[in-house]
Amino acid sequence: MTAADVWLPIPPDEIEGLPEGLNYRFWNGEPDFPADPADCAYYVVPYMKPAEIAVRPLPVLSSVRVVQTLSAGIDNIQGGLAGLRPGVQVCNARGVHEASTAELALTLILASLRGVPDFVRGQDAEEWRGGFRPALADKNVLIVGYGSIGSAIEDRLVPFEVARVARVARSERTTARGPVRPLTELPALLSEADVVVLITPLTESTRHLADADFLARMKDGALLVNVARGPVVDTKALLAELETGRLTAALDVTDPEPLPQGHPLWHAPGVLISPHVGGPTSAFLPRAKRLLVDQLGRFVNREPLGNVILTTGPVGG
Structure with a gap:
């Protein structure tokens, strides 16, 4: 029996402990595929590549059994999943990004x-710009999206003597x-929070979750931190609040992204922007490799x- 192909975006000789019995092919989004896509049984999606690259092989992966992302969410490939055959398991990278994303959330x-x-x-x-500044100590923090990364953010908040952490x-x-x-209790909790951290997956139900009504319910002077996905926040509504000075924001993700030159968000008052760097740190590769070794050993x-988010069904099913 011919061994199944596994497409990896990390050179296989750089991953110690990969199980035997599989054919490992390196593909990180290059124009040419590394082998016949019809032979690929396990597709690991290239990390930090545009969606059009990530989904490009999907229509021709006729034998694929697993699609594995190296991101916390699967929104980057969601648009290509409908064409997959039934029974394909789609897995995310739970366990890979908790440390670095939580670290950035605290940094922001x-x-x-x-x-x-x-x-x-x-x-x-x-210029020597002194004076009093707000501290994190004694603040109420609200974490919206309490998965493994949300929990890791709370772990790192504890030493800072926050007054209270609320979880949604x-x-x-x-x-x-x-x-x-x-989520039904979110409106009441927003009015009590000094810091609101968004770390929810991007779905149709969370798109523009932080809309004009959400932002209006936040208390005066509160800080909105988005380490989720850009479209979780309604950019136009956020700009309106920032321009008044009522709220401040720290954004690792934006909508649109990358944020184009000339966009008003760049120079809005009270906003700190980082260029979607929650995941890509020195912590990524060791954890990604451990995940792949474990998952492929199971396979x-x-x-x-582990980390199965969904299993594809029949068209229309």
Whole structure:
């Protein structure tokens, strides 16, 4: 029996511990495919590539059994999943991005509250810009989207002596740190939060979740932090609030993205923008490799895979 092909966006000789019994092909979005797509059984989606590259092989992966992203979400390939044959398991990269994304979320919160961008501008201008700044200590923080990354953000908030952390997710549940509230309770919780962190997946139900009504319910002077996906926030509504100075924002993701030159968000008052760098850090590769070794070991041994987000069904099913 011919061994199944596995397409990897990391050279296989750089991943220690890959199981035997599979044919590993390196493909990271190049124009030419590394082999016949019809022989690919396990497709690992290139990381940080545009959606058109990520989905390009999908229509011709006639034998694929697993599509594995190296991102926390699967929105980048969602548009190409309808053409896959039934029974394909789609897996995300839970466990890969928690450390680096949570680290950036705390960086953005602290930098925004303590005025680090203003310090940098002052240094460039050789100006000593002192004075009192808000601290993270004693603040109420609301985490919207309490999956593994949301939980990792809370882990890192604890040493900063915040007053309270509230958690919101699609479904209500209890965790070791406290209750997770359903989205229906979000309006009431927004009015109590000094810092609102968005780390929810991008779905049709979360697109423009932070709309004009959401933002209007936030308390005066509150900070909105988006480390989720750009379209979770209604950019026009956010700009309206920023222009008044009522809210501030720290955004690792924007809509549109990349943010084009001349866009008003670049120079809106009270906004700090980082260029979608929550995941791509030195922490990525070791965790991505560990995930792939584990998943492919399960695959070759016919064990249940981890991180299965969905399994494709019949067209119209």
